[in-house]
Amino acid sequence: MLSNLFKKPAVPQTSLLHDTYFNELRRKEYSRLCNQEHTYLDYTGGNLYAQSQIDKHQELLRNHILGNPHSTNPSSKLSTELVQEAREKVLQFFNAGDDYECVFTQNASGALKIVGECYPHCEESHLLMIADNHNSVHGIREYCSKQDGTYNYAPINFEDLTINEEQLEESLNAQVDKKHKLFVYPAQSNVSGVKHDLEWIHQAQKLGWDVCLDAAAYVPSSVLDLQEYQPEFVALSFYKIFGYPTGLGCLLVKKTAFPKLNKKWFAGGTVQYASVNNPFYLLHDNYEKFENGTINYLDIPAITIGLNFIEKIGMQRVNERITSMTKYLYQELKKLNYADGSRFVHIFGPTCRESTGGTIIMNFFDRAGKLISVYDVEAQANEMNISLRSGCFCNPGIDELNNNISNDGIENQFFTTDSGNLKGLVSKLKDMRGATRVSVGLPTSQKDLDKFIDFVKSVRNEFSN
Ligand SMILES: Cc1ncc(COP(=O)(O)O)c(C=O)c1O
Numbered sequence: 001m002l003s004n005l006f007k008k009p010a011v012p013q014t015s016l017l018h019d020t021y022f023n024e025l026r027r028k029e030y031s032r033l034c035n036q037e038h039t040y041l042d043y044t045g046g047n048l049y050a051q052s053q054i055d056k057h058q059e060l061l062r063n064h065i066l067g068n069p070h071s072t073n074p075s076s077k078l079s080t081e082l083v084q085e086a087r088e089k090v091l092q093f094f095n096a097g098d099d100y101e102c103v104f105t106q107n108a109s110g111a112l113k114i115v116g117e118c119y120p121h122c123e124e125s126h127l128l129m130i131a132d133n134h135n136s137v138h139g140i141r142e143y144c145s146k147q148d149g150t151y152n153y154a155p156i157n158f159e160d161l162t163i164n165e166e167q168l169e170e171s172l173n174a175q176v177d178k179k180h181k182l183f184v185y186p187a188q189s190n191v192s193g194v195k196h197d198l199e200w201i202h203q204a205q206k207l208g209w210d211v212c213l214d215a216a217a218y219v220p221s222s223v224l225d226l227q228e229y230q231p232e233f234v235a236l237s238f239y240k241i242f243g244y245p246t247g248l249g250c251l252l253v254k255k256t257a258f259p260k261l262n263k264k265w266f267a268g269g270t271v272q273y274a275s276v277n278n279p280f281y282l283l284h285d286n287y288e289k290f291e292n293g294t295i296n297y298l299d300i301p302a303i304t305i306g307l308n309f310i311e312k313i314g315m316q317r318v319n320e321r322i323t324s325m326t327k328y329l330y331q332e333l334k335k336l337n338y339a340d341g342s343r344f345v346h347i348f349g350p351t352c353r354e355s356t357g358g359t360i361i362m363n364f365f366d367r368a369g370k371l372i373s374v375y376d377v378e379a380q381a382n383e384m385n386i387s388l389r390s391g392c393f394c395n396p397g398i399d400e401l402n403n404n405i406s407n408d409g410i411e412n413q414f415f416t417t418d419s420g421n422l423k424g425l426v427s428k429l430k431d432m433r434g435a436t437r438v439s440v441g442l443p444t445s446q447k448d449l450d451k452f453i454d455f456v457k458s459v460r461n462e463f464s465n
Contacts, residue, residue: 028051036385037385039387039451040387040443041388043441045439048441049244052309053309057245086104087104089303089307089308090252090307095227096252098255099226099254101258108214112140119140119182120262125182127150127184128184130153130155132161132397133184134186185213186218187213188217188218190359191361191392191393195356195357198229212231212234213231213234217240220357237249263283267293322441328446329360329438336457338367345365346364347360348402359437360439367464388437400433
């Protein structure tokens with residue numbers, strides 16, 4: 001009895017790293033989350049901006065006269081300077097040195113489209129992708145096949161959604177006779193959070209491949225050092241790193257690979273010279289070549305503000321925080337089976353969450369083992385002001401693997417049904433697919449995670465009888 005008197009009062013247990021720092025940051029910069037009692041868990045969909053980012057950007061817009069760049073008038077000069085400042089900031093943020101051009105695009109998809117459109121696909125080219133790519137990468141195969149290039153996919157392991165290393169190596173070794181070889185893969189899965197080894201960049205390059213790294217899901221919570229790895233092309237979206245502005249991404253192009261991208265048309269801003277009287281035109285030979293028309297010169301300065309904001313926190317600290325939150329969430333969710341031990345929740349991906357990003361996908365099952373509709377789960381979460389996401393997240397490969405959807409039958413139906421039946425097929429396929437995805441970001445608190453865990457428990461309780 002006596003020993004109880006000397007017991008310390010129970011301290012709320014938190015396993016989250018840098019808790020004091022990030023709680024204070026959330027109070028200062030993201031108070032709207034608490035004010036609206038909103039549990040935002042869709043950071044892979046889009047990050048949230050800090051209050052100070054929009055204050056600084058608004059102040060800039062309020063106090064300056066910014067005109068269309070590339071002229072000598074003062075409003076134009078200022079815009080040009082601010083855009084250049086942002087461009088240099090991006091290159092510095094990724095430690096690109098003098099090795100890369102930074103092409104501003106609308107988003108990561110826009111960056112990937114430039115690669116798809118301009119890479120020299122032909123009979124002597126090959127495109128290698130992995131099953132865990134985003135649709136914006138899969139779409140590149142259309143450029144490839146229409147120009148008689150060949151393509152294939154390296155598969156993903158069913159058990160933990162990592163790359164099948166043996167088969168990837170085989171694919172990388174297979175195309176010895178091809179003149180142009182492009183390997184496109186995500187540094188991090190936008191679905192499972194799995195980080196695919198950046199060493200594949202070195203491996204592929206040694207075998208004569210050009211590498212396009214889809215860094216959209218990776219750079220919001222991990223350091224990308226372009227002195228350590230130098231893929232020929234890197235695609236990303238800025239709103240995924242710091243929330244604001246939307247509508248801006250970039251393609252980082254290694255200068256040595258720049259001449260390989262063959263642009264097939266021109267537009268305002270991309271040419272040094274064009275004529276009406278003759279068919280001759282001369283494109284710019286730097287980033288301007290790919291920035292069609294007037295760039296988003298009012299929003300681009302907000303990239304500098306956003307990157308400065310992240311730098312002040314430190315990407316390493318963001319990474320540690322996100323890893324600890326993911327581990328916590330994963331461990332708590334794993335405990336949530338039915339009282340008799342039967343399965344309620346299935347989490348896809350690796351069991352070790354030490355080096356995955358902050359994304360977790362899962363499915364829930366009723367007592368009979370039947371999948372609970374992911375759309376019903378989302379609808380219930382909506383009612384509790386929890387923002388999560390359901391579906392297949394523009395990543396059909398992972399979804400097909402998780403839900404055991406094979407090509408058998410589907411392929412034929414796809415090409416032989418009329419459009420009425422096709423709709424039926426698509427909706428049937430949709431019903432077979434999908435998962436619930438939650439993702440954490442630097443504003444996430446333990447309270448958010450606990451609220452989600454309570455929500456999952458409430459779903460379980462509903463299906464317990
Ligand atoms: C890995 C990955 N690649 C590409 C994209 C496409 O990005 P955006 O929609 O910003 O073009 C996303 C978006 O979620 C992504 O996660």
